[in-house]
Amino acid sequence: MRGVSRRSTTTVIAPIAFGLLALVLWQVIVVGFDVKPYVLPSPLNIGGQFTRALGTIWSGTRVTGANALVGLLLGAVVGIVAAILSALVRVLDQLSIPVVTAASVVPIVALAPVLYTMFGAGAETARQLVAAIAVFVPVYVNTLRGLRQVRPVHRDLMRAYAATPWQLTRTVTLPGALPFVFTGLRIASSIAVISALIAEYFGGPVDGLASSITSAASYSNYTLAYAFVLGAILLGLVFYCVTLALEKLATRHRPTP
Amino acid sequence: MTTEPLAKPAVLVEGVGKTFDVGRGRSAGTVVALDDIQLSVATGEFVSLIGPSGCGKSTLLRLIADLDQPSVGDIRVFGKTARQARIDQDYGIAFQQAGLLPWRSVAANIELPLELHGIGREARQKRSAELLALVGLSDFADRFPDQLSGGMQQRVAIARSLAESPELLLMDEPFGALDEMTRERMQGELVRICGETGAAVVFVTHSIPEAVFLSDRVVVMSPRPGRIVGIVDVALGRTGDRDDDLREASTFFASVKAVREALHGIPAAAITGVETR
Numbered sequence: 001m002r003g004v005s006r007r008s009t010t011t012v013i014a015p016i017a018f019g020l021l022a023l024v025l026w027q028v029i030v031v032g033f034d035v036k037p038y039v040l041p042s043p044l045n046i047g048g049q050f051t052r053a054l055g056t057i058w059s060g061t062r063v064t065g066a067n068a069l070v071g072l073l074l075g076a077v078v079g080i081v082a083a084i085l086s087a088l089v090r091v092l093d094q095l096s097i098p099v100v101t102a103a104s105v106v107p108i109v110a111l112a113p114v115l116y117t118m119f120g121a122g123a124e125t126a127r128q129l130v131a132a133i134a135v136f137v138p139v140y141v142n143t144l145r146g147l148r149q150v151r152p153v154h155r156d157l158m159r160a161y162a163a164t165p166w167q168l169t170r171t172v173t174l175p176g177a178l179p180f181v182f183t184g185l186r187i188a189s190s191i192a193v194i195s196a197l198i199a200e201y202f203g204g205p206v207d208g209l210a211s212s213i214t215s216a217a218s219y220s221n222y223t224l225a226y227a228f229v230l231g232a233i234l235l236g237l238v239f240y241c242v243t244l245a246l247e248k249l250a251t252r253h254r255p256t257p
Numbered sequence: 258m259t260t261e262p263l264a265k266p267a268v269l270v271e272g273v274g275k276t277f278d279v280g281r282g283r284s285a286g287t288v289v290a291l292d293d294i295q296l297s298v299a300t301g302e303f304v305s306l307i308g309p310s311g312c313g314k315s316t317l318l319r320l321i322a323d324l325d326q327p328s329v330g331d332i333r334v335f336g337k338t339a340r341q342a343r344i345d346q347d348y349g350i351a352f353q354q355a356g357l358l359p360w361r362s363v364a365a366n367i368e369l370p371l372e373l374h375g376i377g378r379e380a381r382q383k384r385s386a387e388l389l390a391l392v393g394l395s396d397f398a399d400r401f402p403d404q405l406s407g408g409m410q411q412r413v414a415i416a417r418s419l420a421e422s423p424e425l426l427l428m429d430e431p432f433g434a435l436d437e438m439t440r441e442r443m444q445g446e447l448v449r450i451c452g453e454t455g456a457a458v459v460f461v462t463h464s465i466p467e468a469v470f471l472s473d474r475v476v477v478m479s480p481r482p483g484r485i486v487g488i489v490d491v492a493l494g495r496t497g498d499r500d501d502d503l504r505e506a507s508t509f510f511a512s513v514k515a516v517r518e519a520l521h522g523i524p525a526a527a528i529t530g531v532e533t534r
Contacts, residue, residue, distance in 0.1 A: 151354075151356070153352050153354045153356035154356055154358070156319075156322075156324050156350075156352065156356075157350070157352075157356050158373075159323075159324055159343075160322055160323075160324065160343060160348075160350045161346070161369075161370050161373050161374070162343055162344045162346065163373050167373055171358070171369065171372075171373070172358065175358065175360045176360075178360070253359050253360055253401045253402070253403050254359040254360070254403065
């Protein structure tokens with residue numbers, strides 16, 4: 001028990017203390033050197049602005065969060081299905097290599113302006129698609145890696161049971177790949193939020209967090225812009241923590257990959 | 258279809274050889290893993306395959322299980338081809354690694370073969386409860402493999418191999434990774450289980466006392482190429498009637514000596530020390 005409590009001291013309390021210290025230092029520097037808000041607002045001012053503008057920030061977070069979530073789910077479903085097909089059909093695997101490599105080197109958000117033209121600048125579709133395409137790559141790669149991890153003893157066992165290829169996939173390969181899928185989802189969750197945010201900078205309706213950051217900055221309301229940034233950070237954290245919890249849940253009976 | 262299925266030997270291996278291709282390019286060649294193997298295992302008989310690493314004992318077991326195919330020769334399991342016997346689920350199998358699925362509970366692991374073959378939920382649960390009682394793990398049905406010791410996991414694997422009441426059990430060093438005390442207890446349990454189920458067993462091991470304690474016959478193999486160099490009849494009574502006292506009986510040591518002589522090809526008197534594994 002002592003070991004556990006000591007570990008929680010170092011893993012939980014230490015970073016919190018470090019973060020608080022950094023905030024205090026930030027506050028002291030801004031106040032002490034009289035730094036102007038357009039250069040850098042103080043954390044207390046940002047916090048105050050955040051509470052005052054909570055309603056606006058919440059509605060912006062909902063829009064961006066919904067875009068990221070739709071993109072994450074869409075990209076994940078397509079990524080998982082594509083990985084299963086690639087694992088089952090060798091030709092598809094070989095065909096997919098150049099496509100996935102291309103998708104992983106293209107800066108997906110660069111597609112945003114094109115997609116706004118395709119789906120109309122008044123719709124959220126372009127942002128959701130950008131997030132989905134960005135999510136697809138890590139989910140596909142991790143899932144496929146997981147699907148290839150079948151232990152020889154399990155393969156022998158299923159052959160001894162005269163199991164069909166689908167039975168092997170359903171009872172051994174897919175559950176075995178699950179931790180890898182969730183690792184992919186955890187990586188993809190941050191990418192989904194970042195992509196949905198950045199896509200807003202390229203156009204579309206002015207309703208999400210990133211569009212709000214732009215408009216606050218253009219009205220010289222830098223403290224408000226930072227408050228929106230804080231909202232974006234919290235949104236990313238929520239996505240990350242939820243997928244991390246799912247990953248822990250999926251790997252609770254086995255060593256992590 | 259036969260009128261007298263019991264008259265067929267459980268396993269009949271005739272003139273079986275197995276070569277593996279190794280290397281590629283200039284260093285390519287073949288390794289003869291098994292050469293001209295003849296073996297017959299009667300129904301209800303316990304036969305051990307023993308020999309040093311590389312003698313092909315595991316390969317032979319994999320051929321009988323149709324996990325690999327022989328290069329030459331013929332294998333019959335209850336008179337059928339090995340492939341047909343596998344498809345008909347005529348054997349149960351256990352490996353050195355328990356090979357449990359970590360995301361399934363103990364009971365669900367035992368029920369896996371039944372589930373794959375379309376047995377209903379109620380019948381599955383009844384059978385897994387019986388088998389858990391047989392291997393002494395009734396209190397662990399809802400646990401997960403990572404919560405069990407190595408010996409307990411192996412007992413679950415053995416229960417799983419018995420799930421469909423096979424007439425033939427194929428076991429590839431199932432106790433190889435266990436400590437000596439657990440190993441002896443598991444051997445005792447296995448002879449009891451075999452006595453109760455009446456199944457024939459082909460058991461791969463590299464432990465002489467283990468082979469002698471468990472078997473009706475011990476098949477001694479030598480490596481490069483894998484061949485049968487001797488078959489020792491162990492006259493210790495029916496497998497199911499054996500208990501721990503037997504390990505100290507003079508008849509037991511006589512059989513251990515006979516197997517060792519066959520393994521080394523020289524009289525046991527010339528060997529110092531006793532391999533007790």
